[in-house]
Amino acid sequence: MTRRETGVLPPERRRALLEAAAVEFAEAGYERASLNRIIRGQGMSKSSFYHYFGSKEALFGAVVADIGGDLAAALGLPDPAELAEGDFWGRVRALTDRLAQASQERPGFTALARLFYLPDAPASLDASRSRIDAWIDRALEAGRSVGAVGEELPVSLQRQLVRAVLWAMDEWSVTNMDHLTEDELILLADAQLEAMRRLLAPEGSSSP
Template sequence: MPEPRDAAATRRRLLDAATAEFAAVGIAGARVDRIAAAARSNKAQIYHYFGSKDALFDAVFEDVASVIADAVPIDAENLPEYAGRLHDSYRAQPWVQRLATWYRLERGRDSALEGIRRSNAAKVEAIAQAQEAGLVTAAYTPVELLGLVLHLSGFWSANVPEFDELSEEIDHERRREVVVRAVASVVAP
């Protein structure tokens, strides 16, 4: 007797396989055949669950962003430590920054994922509240401040190889310290 189908498990396997494929080669380079094979599924299932390769990428990116937002919730009252935790998550999962780069290059504004919009709006609101309480600088708008924090947290994982070569002697503890101190200097009231 065949095993019963588990739709959630199949969808999860497809997302996981697609995450690896998209992180490695982007949307244009990704092949649904490889994704299906890695997920022990078939192309028809990809189209059944996601509709298209672009929609599968969007699902992957939204899933990854949601996992990070849940694992590293914003602490607007301690943005330097929040940036340090984001830095740690990027170090532990280097493929996240690659996916973000592919997203910016190949989807960007055309996609505008609602879950990410909501997450960003909540972060901006948290920063605005911290500003109103006088806990962080008001020299920047909440949107500007969130952008600075996000970019500084990803600083070490978003460089060209030539810069990485220059900085390879800098250990993880020092890299994290640089992120935390840089954000602290930016957000100080």
């Protein structure tokens, strides 16, 4: 159990701190992430840091809560049931396009995604993982209801396939981000979507 935050950091300083922490956690992993490096990079003292956050895990939780909330707002994340209204894969494509754009505009979003794949992430992340998994499961059920997603495999396995595709391509994108143009990032998002569609579409269906 993490201690509650004990003070209110000014919004801009809080955002800068959490963005820096997200990158540090994503690159080093939770256990090896250096709290000292994060704090020094923001020109803070340890006593100042602990006035606002009770622990390293509290900082990690704030990263997930704040940046995750900002990402959901930037995406205009729909209720999964809405994906069944009209063109399922077209709606998913619009969502992935917004995600690609948001990630390009704010690197913290990309770092946030990587936190969910950390093998040493604190247990406090489990609740967020569960909410994401529940959203994906409901999205898959919506796709199944309109015949856009096949029913040959269990939903739980389909969810694992989605996560595997997203992680592999996101990891490659992060590694090569400095060498990719905006057009290449858009093509990569299209390739990511097509990979998921091929894995999930009913047998015998053809690309739109």
